[in-house]
Amino acid sequence: MDVRDYQALFLVIVAVSALLVASPALSRLLVWPRTESFTELWILGPNHMAEDYPYNVSRYENYSIFLGIGNRLGHLAYYGIAVKFRNQTQPAADSFNRTYSSLPTLCNVSAFVPDEQVLELPLTFSLNYSYNDALSRIEFYSLTLNNVLLGLTDCTATWDSGRNEFMGNLFFEAWIYNATVGDFQYHERFVSLRLNMTI
Amino acid sequence: MGLRGLLRGFSLRAVVVSVLMLSVAAMPVRVFAVATADEAQAAIDGAQAQIITCYGAVAEAERASGNVTELAGVLNEAGALLSQARVALENGEFDVAVEFSSSCTARLEGFTDRAVTLRDSAAHERSLDFMVNVVGSVAGTVAVIFAGWVLWVYLKRKYGQAGSAV
Numbered sequence: 350m351d352v353r354d355y356q357a358l359f360l361v362i363v364a365v366s367a368l369l370v371a372s373p374a375l376s377r378l379l380v381w382p383r384t385e386s387f388t389e390l391w392i393l394g395p396n397h398m399a400e401d402y403p404y405n406v407s408r409y410e411n412y413s414i415f416l417g418i419g420n421r422l423g424h425l426a427y428y429g430i431a432v433k434f435r436n437q438t439q440p441a442a443d444s445f446n447r448t449y450s451s452l453p454t455l456c457n458v459s460a461f462v463p464d465e466q467v468l469e470l471p472l473t474f475s476l477n478y479s480y481n482d483a484l485s486r487i488e489f490y491s492l493t494l495n496n497v498l499l500g501l502t503d504c505t506a507t508w509d510s511g512r513n514e515f516m517g518n519l520f521f522e523a524w525i526y527n528a529t530v531g532d533f534q535y536h537e538r539f540v541s542l543r544l545n546m547t548i
Numbered sequence: 549m550g551l552r553g554l555l556r557g558f559s560l561r562a563v564v565v566s567v568l569m570l571s572v573a574a575m576p577v578r579v580f581a582v583a584t585a586d587e588a589q590a591a592i593d594g595a596q597a598q599i600i601t602c603y604g605a606v607a608e609a610e611r612a613s614g615n616v617t618e619l620a621g622v623l624n625e626a627g628a629l630l631s632q633a634r635v636a637l638e639n640g641e642f643d644v645a646v647e648f649s650s651s652c653t654a655r656l657e658g659f660t661d662r663a664v665t666l667r668d669s670a671a672h673e674r675s676l677d678f679m680v681n682v683v684g685s686v687a688g689t690v691a692v693i694f695a696g697w698v699l700w701v702y703l704k705r706k707y708g709q710a711g712s713a714v
Contacts, residue, residue: 352707363696367689374685425610425620427603456635459627461620463610497635528604
């Protein structure tokens with residue numbers, strides 16, 4: 350028997366063993382660089398599914414939704430979620446121009462989300478409004494979000510005959526804290542909930 | 549009711565009034581303190597500054613590969629209190645705004661120390677992990693290759709010669 354006949358087999362065994370032992374180091378060295386960093390923002394219905402979203406709302410009735418934030422930025426993020434409410438004529442946030450709504454923020458929800466993690470905030474809201482017979486319009490008074498009363502001033506909704514609704518739009522804009530600037534900046538994403546006020 | 553009863557009734561009333569007055573005088577002044585808008589705003593600014601400091605400390609701990617989930621949860625609680633303080637300020641409830649700001653600040657007491665401890669322990673674990681998984685792995689690979697070479701030389705000497713003799 351000549352051991353040199355088994356040279357190839359021996360080399361393969363040594364190479365495979367070396368690779369196995371080197372695998373912990375290789376797993377740290379051969380990491381694909383992250384090419385995209387972004388934030389996910391979503392709303393889920395009361396059953397934690399993308400269905401059964403509240404649409405036809407009644408005065409003082411409580412509605413539950415879930416607001417989700419997913420952080421894929423590569424670092425812990427400090428988000429400020431601006432809660433806003435508008436009627437059909439007031440300015441909304443613009444996803445094409447990536448601009449935020451100029452409407453005042455009703456309240457700011459802080460959210461700290463570590464990298465590669467998700468935070469879901471259960472939100473319960475109700476609206477206080479009345480129907481003005483003389484002017485045939487809905488007049489909004491307040492929005493209650495998680496038991497916090499938020500005033501809705503100068504907000505009315507007229508009948509939209511095209512959609513058959515008194516439209517109200519509850520929306521959430523994502524802002525992010527920029528440590529370099531030392532302030533929050535619009536993070537160019539928002540989610541909204543279209544509502545029809547029933548009389 | 550006789551004069552004696554009248555006197556007894558009067559003295560009882562006087563005692564009750566005196567006790568009430570003493571109680572009011574003994575009450576802490578804070579109960580009657582009414583915060584102004586500026587004070588409420590200052591309390592909110594202070595709480596916000598503390599949140600940002602804590603955020604920076606947690607971000608550092610995360611950079612050192614620490615698991616910051618729990619600390620982020622505390623920050624979320626503090627953030628919720630700050631949000632409520634802001635709403636109270638907006639509604640003109642300055643006392644409530646100060647109270648929520650104080651709760652926010654209290655929630656973050658000792659937070660930076662926890663974040664620094666987490667950062668240091670994460671950095672230690674990271675260096676240990678590097679030693680075991682990278683340095684140990686590289687050294688192990690070199691050892692495997694060297695041992696293979698030594699074994700090959702040994703086998704060649706032992707069986708190679710015998711093989712050529714046959």
